[in-house]
Amino acid sequence: MISPLAYVDPAAKLGKNVTVQPFAYIEGDVEIGDDCIIMSGAHILNGTRMGRKNTVHHGAVLASVPQDFHYEGEDSLLLIGDENDIRENVVVARATYAEGGTRIGNGNFLMDGTHLCHDVQIGNHCVLGIRSMVAGESQVDDCTILSSNVIVQQHCHIGSWVLIQSGCRISKDVPPYVIMAGNPVQYHGINAVVLQHKSQVTERVLRHIVNTYRLVYQGNFSIQDAVLKIQDQIPMSDEIHNIVDFIKNSKGIVK
Known part of the structure; x- marks a missing residue:
């Protein structure tokens, strides 16, 4: 169902059973898979390629222009898999260059205010907490949790099954299966419970x-x-x- 109060460019490609609520905004160079829900006030911008059963909540902005001085207007992409829950006010930038891509895998939960910069790579089944921020060209592997207000600086790689506790600032790579806490951030054991x-x-x-x-x-x-x-x-x-x-x-x- 597409609300008559939403704006959907005629060139946009929407799959079966897609719900678009009032005042959502969808540009033309967009592909949205089956059974997705785009809530009111969400903006799905040029370059978005979205799979099935994703929910995009109020005020989220997907495929925003990258905040990168190297960006020169290329038609770059944001690639999103299936069954992601993208909550209110999340902002995700597309890639800087046409041959690249910001990528979000399957089954991720991006909480309120999460910000993913250009060319970020998010794996599968990750949780990104409230107001967490991942800078350009960083990578977060599968099944990792960033708690609220975590800042991951540019070019960092976070391994799989990692837990980074609230408020940490990450400026180097974090290997798999660990818990990181504090500022400056330090190793606090392995993520055994998860x-x-x-x-x-x-x-x-x-x-x-x-x-x-x-x-x-x-x-x-x-x-x-x-x-x-x-x-x-x-x-x-x-x-x-x-x-x-x-x-x-x-x-x-x-x-």
Whole structure:
């Protein structure tokens, strides 16, 4: 159902059973999949490509022009998957360049006032808390939680199954499965409760993850030496390989 009080450009492509409430605004270069709900006051701007069963709440702005001095008017994209809940006043910018893309995966919950800058990559099943902000070209992997008022600075990579507590400012990469808290931000253990309830990680592997991060954060070693000791001392599993690969590929983790 499309309200006659909404503006929907005739060139926009809307799937089956899409609801557009009064005073929503949808531009022409937009594709919206089946069963989406666009609430009143939401703005869906040029470059949006949205999958199925997404809900966009009041006052959200999707595919805003990137706040990047390198942007020169290219027709860039915001790519959104399926079953995302995008709450009130969320702002998501599209990419700076046509060959790039700001991406949001499937099943994410973006709370009130979340701001995603240009070329941000959000995985699947993440929660971004109230007023959390992710700067340009940063990446948040699957099943990660940013609590309210978290600020992630440009070019940072947040691993999977991470919990970053309220008010943290992240300026370096955060490896998988950890809890980060405080300012300056520090390691506060592994995200064991969520891992136990939501993933298939066993008690044995949880102990191995704890011992891995004991070497990284409490072993008084360089990162390079810590990785060597992990490979020498910790039984390998998919999770440990994930940690090692993340650290090896990072330009610097929160330490």
